[in-house]
Amino acid sequence: MAKESPIPVVVNGAAGKMGREVIKAISEAEDMTLIGAIDRNPKYIGQDAGEVAGCGAIEIPILDDLQATLVMATQERVQGVMVDFTHPDGVYDNVRSAIAYGVRPVVGTTGLSPAQIKELADFAEKASTGCLIIPNFSIGMVLLQQAAIQASQHFDHVEIIELHHNQKADAPSGTAIQTAQLLAGLGKTYNQAIVEESEKLTGARGCVADDNIRIHSVRLPGLIAHQEVIFGAAGQIYTLRHDTSDRSCYMPGVLLSIRKVTQLKSLVYGLEKIL
């Protein structure tokens, strides 16, 4: 039987912490092939993407022209996928461009607003193009969120603390926002105040996300990505915690998403929907 053609993949943000990890993972996956590597950081333009990623030369240079690379992807026999780990300020335009060219986006970049996600969903729907937006690719976080949903049936008070490295641009994290959304969709009213609170220093009580769930963001060198969901009730505290110690933890989810997005015709948000 003839072997299926590998999925052609463009990585946007190729020189970044996640982009490098994704390029390594793709280089080890038999059913996909890297056809383009994009980054805006001038230090890496023209360098071999495999060498930058630390997996040896692959003869794919890092370029700064997404449009030209998407045009090239349209010439492939199999429809391509664009993996985006860039920056909140550019991700919306990147995803729109990819969809416009029929290249399916797998989006790890956080910071898209709910309105932007809705617009992208409408655009993907009209174009009948699969698109995945995944705030967190680690299986451990999906399990934490499922446990939190279960715990919310028994606790009326909950707050989220997310802790990240201090190179992170957006706060709160996309994962924390999604966690609050998942808990908010359950028809409960959380955290009813029993005293009138006043913040003596602005931000002391964190931000208020969906359904009155507060998120507190910590940024420190030495951290990678961590999240606690803390439930409280009379006489007890129930804490769920996930810790990332290496960005390789995201790669099974990224590879699965590349495979799954080729079967979709619209936008899907969240890893839990494709497991």
Ligand SMILES: NC(=O)C1=CN([C@@H]2O[C@H](COP(=O)(O)OP(=O)(O)OC[C@H]3O[C@@H](n4cnc5c(N)ncnc54)[C@H](OP(=O)(O)O)[C@@H]3O)[C@@H](O)[C@H]2O)C=CC1
């Ligand atoms: N969904 C998930 O599971 C995860 C999501 N993330 C998210 O992914 C994103 C990237 O994270 P990370 O790899 O740590 O960040 P890095 O800053 O290490 O890497 C991002 C890279 O993309 C480049 N870049 C930024 N904007 C553009 C653009 N518009 N076009 C092309 N290249 C661009 C950056 O260049 P320059 O340095 O010049 O800005 C940099 O080289 C963040 O939003 C982060 O929150 C991270 C980990 C897991």
Ligand SMILES: O=C(O)C1=N[C@H](C(=O)O)C[C@H](O)C1
């Ligand atoms: O910037 C990061 O590092 C991460 N970003 C994502 C987020 O904002 O939730 C996922 C993970 O927390 C790592």
